[in-house]
Amino acid sequence: MGLIFRIRKKFGFLFKWFFKKDRMKIGIYGPPNAGKTTLANRILRDWTGDVMGSVSNVPHETRRARLREGVRIEVDGKSVTLDIVDTPGLATKIDFHEFLKYGLPEEEAKRRAKEATEGVIEAIKWLDDLDGVLLVMDSTEDPFTQVNVTIVGNIEARGLPLLIVANKIDLPNASPARIKAAFPQHPVVPISALKGLNIDSLYKAIAERFG
Amino acid sequence: MEGVQLNLISKDRLDKMASMEKIRMILDEVKSGKIVVLESGLTPEEEAKLIELTMLEIDHENFVGIEVESYPQKSKGFFDKLFGKSKGRLTVIGPANRLKTLQKRDDLITALVQLGEG
Numbered sequence: 001m002g003l004i005f006r007i008r009k010k011f012g013f014l015f016k017w018f019f020k021k022d023r024m025k026i027g028i029y030g031p032p033n034a035g036k037t038t039l040a041n042r043i044l045r046d047w048t049g050d051v052m053g054s055v056s057n058v059p060h061e062t063r064r065a066r067l068r069e070g071v072r073i074e075v076d077g078k079s080v081t082l083d084i085v086d087t088p089g090l091a092t093k094i095d096f097h098e099f100l101k102y103g104l105p106e107e108e109a110k111r112r113a114k115e116a117t118e119g120v121i122e123a124i125k126w127l128d129d130l131d132g133v134l135l136v137m138d139s140t141e142d143p144f145t146q147v148n149v150t151i152v153g154n155i156e157a158r159g160l161p162l163l164i165v166a167n168k169i170d171l172p173n174a175s176p177a178r179i180k181a182a183f184p185q186h187p188v189v190p191i192s193a194l195k196g197l198n199i200d201s202l203y204k205a206i207a208e209r210f211g
Numbered sequence: 212m213e214g215v216q217l218n219l220i221s222k223d224r225l226d227k228m229a230s231m232e233k234i235r236m237i238l239d240e241v242k243s244g245k246i247v248v249l250e251s252g253l254t255p256e257e258e259a260k261l262i263e264l265t266m267l268e269i270d271h272e273n274f275v276g277i278e279v280e281s282y283p284q285k286s287k288g289f290f291d292k293l294f295g296k297s298k299g300r301l302t303v304i305g306p307a308n309r310l311k312t313l314q315k316r317d318d319l320i321t322a323l324v325q326l327g328e329g
Binding site for chain 1: 254255256258259262263265266269270271275276277278279280281282307315316317322
């Protein structure tokens with residue numbers, strides 16, 4: 001890695017602090033089916049009256065990154081304007097046979113698998129162009145996945161602000177505490193993007209973390 | 212004899228390799244059905260690059276991706292953040308149809324290696 005690039009990365013957070021942008025570009029990241037688009041839709045509905053994209057229980061429903069610019073969030077006198085990037089779910093493997101289990105015809109399953117691989121590449125490329133990340137985890141699942149570890153590691157290496165969203169707390173076996181224990185160095189906000197539970201706490205945390 | 216080849220790669224050897232050289236070596240080994248254990252692991256950027264290249268090489272018939280597990284980075288102090296170079300930790304990588312992670316904590320990875328096609 002070039003010396004200049006390393007210096008820029010190491011001290012990037014200082015430059016960001018001194019020359020704070022009036023708009024932050026925030027990526028919504030996480031594994032497939034963690035609820036990224038549901039969260040993006042919730043945020044957009046609450047602050048713009050619009051939505052980001054369709055959701056489904058079939059993994060990799062979002063296969064292209066979507067950008068929504070100029071979403072203004074105001075909480076307790078603090079405000080932040082965000083450009084929000086809803087990214088495809090990150091994964092280390094994609095097998096079209098998995099989609100067949102959801103009733104997709106073989107050709108469509110293969111097409112979805114191909115698009116999903118392209119979506120993962122696109123999501124990784126976006127990491128270089130962000131000012132912060134909302135990392136969405138399914139709080140009913142084990143948080144120690146390689147996808148989560150890789151995203152957290154990359155955000156830490158870039159010195160960017162990170163907020164972990166422990167989603168799906170409306171489900172009976174949800175355990176946001178497990179996520180907090182796994183990543184104690186970062187703030188974790190438990191929510192249900194689907195039901196809107198604790199969503200005000202998330203907006204407060206977003207305004208504090210990215211504002 | 213039926214079995215799975217396990218390649219344990221030392222930190223010394225990894226330190227001599229450039230990032231892309233490491234990633235290419237890992238993918239070639241894994242695509243040929245081997246399990247690779249890296250003593251010093253990969254940096255977060257290398258992990259992201261490995262996932263990216265893996266996606267480029269997935270096909271429907273022979274290679275559906277990788278199973279990769281490493282411990283999270285230990286949280287660093289202020290001066291480490293300023294001057295420290297991010298180092299990887301022990302990492303296990305294998306073909307997704309052969310290697311399955313059973314359990315993972317911040318200090319333990321339990322993996323199951325399957326013989327033949329998973």
